[in-house]
Amino acid sequence: MTLGWHMIMEFEPSLVGCYIWTENESFDMIRRSRECVINLPTADMAATVVAIGNSSGRDVDKFAEFGLTAGRSSAVDAPSIDECYANFECRLVDSSLIRKYSLFILEVVKARVATSPQYPRTIHYRGDGVFMVSGTNTRRYRKLFKPGML
Secondary structure, eight states: OOOOEEEEEETTTTEEEEEOOTTSHHHHHHHHHOEEEEEEOBGGGHHHHHHHHTSOTTTOOHHHHTTOOEEOOSSSSSOEETTSSEEEEEEEEEOTTHHHHOEEEEEEEEEEEOSSSSSOOBEEEEETTEEEEOOOOOOTTGGGOOGGGO
16 A cells, blocks of 8 residues: 555654554554555655555555565565565554554564665655655754754
């Protein structure tokens, strides 16, 4: 599935909150298996990401339909997408907010990130069919940064 709404919730352990619509097939799959892989695509995959979001795994094998490679995960049974820049293998650690808010609390138990490019052009959903492509890095505010305040 194409995931639009997520947030970092904790650094140690690494927790991610994900809103997943109840009618999405992934909602029941993750609830039952208690695991998934969050894959981070690059901007060159944008059309594929949208096409994946416009289809249902109930009707089509998305890996075959969109020419993606199902990678072998090392910590969970769910496959990763080899074409993505990063893959975060996750386990469901808190299901208490699923029924009321459709919010899954996942722990990242294994991460794989490509080494090149150092700063890829990734896409991020803003809502209503609008995406953002990551932009230029700046060190302009680096001297103001206090690492202890994270």
